[in-house]
Amino acid sequence: MLAHLQKLITALVVAAACGWLLYFGSSAPMLAVAGFLLIALGYSGFLAIEFMLLRVVNKGDPAPQPTWKELLGAWMGETYAAPQVFCWRQPFRANAIPDHLSPQAAVQGRRGVVFVHGFFCNRGFWAPWLNRLQGSGHAFIALNLEPLFGSIDNYAPQIDDAVQQITLTTGLPPLLVCHSMGGLAARAWLKRMKAEARVHHVVTIATPHRGTWLARFGHGHNSRQMRWLSDWQAQLDHEMPVDRHAMFTCWYSNCDNIVFPTSTATLPGADNRLVRGAAHVQLAFLPPVMNATLALLDGTLP
Numbered sequence: 458m459l460a461h462l463q464k465l466i467t468a469l470v471v472a473a474a475c476g477w478l479l480y481f482g483s484s485a486p487m488l489a490v491a492g493f494l495l496i497a498l499g500y501s502g503f504l505a506i507e508f509m510l511l512r513v514v515n516k517g518d519p520a521p522q523p524t525w526k527e528l529l530g531a532w533m534g535e536t537y538a539a540p541q542v543f544c545w546r547q548p549f550r551a552n553a554i555p556d557h558l559s560p561q562a563a564v565q566g567r568r569g570v571v572f573v574h575g576f577f578c579n580r581g582f583w584a585p586w587l588n589r590l591q592g593s594g595h596a597f598i599a600l601n602l603e604p605l606f607g608s609i610d611n612y613a614p615q616i617d618d619a620v621q622q623i624t625l626t627t628g629l630p631p632l633l634v635c636h637s638m639g640g641l642a643a644r645a646w647l648k649r650m651k652a653e654a655r656v657h658h659v660v661t662i663a664t665p666h667r668g669t670w671l672a673r674f675g676h677g678h679n680s681r682q683m684r685w686l687s688d689w690q691a692q693l694d695h696e697m698p699v700d701r702h703a704m705f706t707c708w709y710s711n712c713d714n715i716v717f718p719t720s721t722a723t724l725p726g727a728d729n730r731l732v733r734g735a736a737h738v739q740l741a742f743l744p745p746v747m748n749a750t751l752a753l754l755d756g757t758l759p
Contacts, residue, residue, distance in 0.1 A: 459579045459605055463548035470496060470544075501536045504736075507671070507714035508532050514670045515711070520719035520731070523711045527734035531712035535736035542582055542738055551581035554588060556598045558626050563596030568632060568657060568754045569623035572599040573616060575637025575663075576679060582636065585742055586751075595754055596626045602642065606677030609638065609689075613646040620646075620655055632753050633659045636741050637715065638679060640664025640707075644693045653701060660750045662708045662741045666690070667721040685721065702726035706753075708746050710735040 474496040481489035508528050515522060523531075557563055570590065572583045580599035590597050598619040602612045616633075623631040633656055635643045640661030646652060647659075665672070668685040675681070682689040694701075702724045709722035709729065715737040716722045723729040735743060 458603070459577065459601075460548050460551050460581070463543055467544045467548055498536070500539065501532075504532055504535050504539070504714060508712070508736075510671070511712070511714055511717040511719075515718050518718035518720050520709075520723075521711050521733065523734070527712050530734050531710075531714065531736040531739065534739040535714060538736070538739040538742060542578070546584045547579050547581035549581075550584055551579050551601075553581075554584060554591065554599075557590070557596050558598070558622060562594075563626050564594035565626075565628055567594045567596075567627060568629045569596035569627045570598075570632045570634055570754065571616065571619045571623055572597065573612075573633060573635040573639030573642055574600065574602060575635075575639050576683070577605070578636070582741075583634075586634070586747065589747070589751065596623050596631075598623060602639070606679060608678045609641050609682050610645050610649065612642040613649045616642060616646040617650055617652070620652070624655065630655050630657045632657050632750075634662070634750055635660065635664060636662045637664055637737065638683060640666065641683065641690070641693070647701065648693055648695075648697065653698060653704065656704070658704055658706065658753055660706045660708070660753070661722075662746060662750075663710065663713050663716050663722060663737050664707065665716045665721055666707065666724050669716045669721060670718065671715055685718075700726075706730060706750075708732060708740060708750075710737075710740050713737045713740065 474493045477492040477496060478489050512523060512528060574580060574582045579601045583599045587599060600615055600619055602615060620631055633643050641664060643659050665683050668683050668687050668690055670685050672680050672683040703726050705724050705727035707723050707727045707729045710732045711719045712734050732740060740746060
């Protein structure tokens with residue numbers, strides 16, 4: 458469903474930009490180029506608004522405040538990273554790299570991975586990660602969470618099924634790697650299934666563990682659950698084992714244009730790792746984040 462929707466959006470934007478360029482190309486070249494860039498790069502303007510909002514909302518947050526230089530770099534990084542995800546990998550390459558569960562692809566006794574994407578995403582989000590794991594002997598599954606705007610609690614059975622498949626293939630509890638809302642889905646799974654012993658470690662990247670200010674503009678069920686300090690999030694830790702957060706590594710940034718205030722992406726008792734100057738999507742593909750996370754498959758987090 459999501460891939461079809463994003464294909465349609467991408468096709469409409471490309472058609473509108475190219476149509477404008479062709480229509481005005483001969484009579485008004487400057488207008489043609491300006492209109493083309495405005496249509497093709499208009500999303501970057503919305504990103505800029507998000508960065509301005511995060512700077513305002515972050516005032517008073519205990520996390521380090523972003524500098525203007527960091528915000529500018531994050532805006533440029535997200536302008537580059539976002540269309541790769543939403544206009545190419547997810548709509549057109551979501552199934553380019555299949556899950557690896559066969560004996561030829563996965564080695565018994567080598568730990569596997571379950572990848573859990575975030576809001577308005579699909580398994581195509583993880584393509585660079587899946588590409589790195591090909592040929593490594595590590596089994597992996599990248600989920601497609603559905604329904605798109607459903608309750609985060611309803612994603613728990615999908616995670617549970619993936620964890621079972623990886624464990625049967627490898628003989629070991631898997632590593633969970635989650636981006637954004639995916640980290641909340643993993644916590645909902647842990648709570649519902651009481652599954653602490655069934656997972657090796659949980660890595661969250663830019664996850665709104667205590668919600669995000671920006672979610673007030675979303676109206677889907679999962680968007681309401683992700684609102685800043687929502688009752689649903691408070692219930693995630695209800696009657697949990699005292700050491701559950703110790704099995705989490707939380708990567709977060711002071712320039713996350715989706716999850717802010719910044720400290721909402723951390724968990725008390727977790728290994729919270731700040732990366733300065735990285736935007737929401739960009740953070741998931743930074744080499745230090747990828748390298749340190751995948752190192753957990755063969756050892757401990759550096």
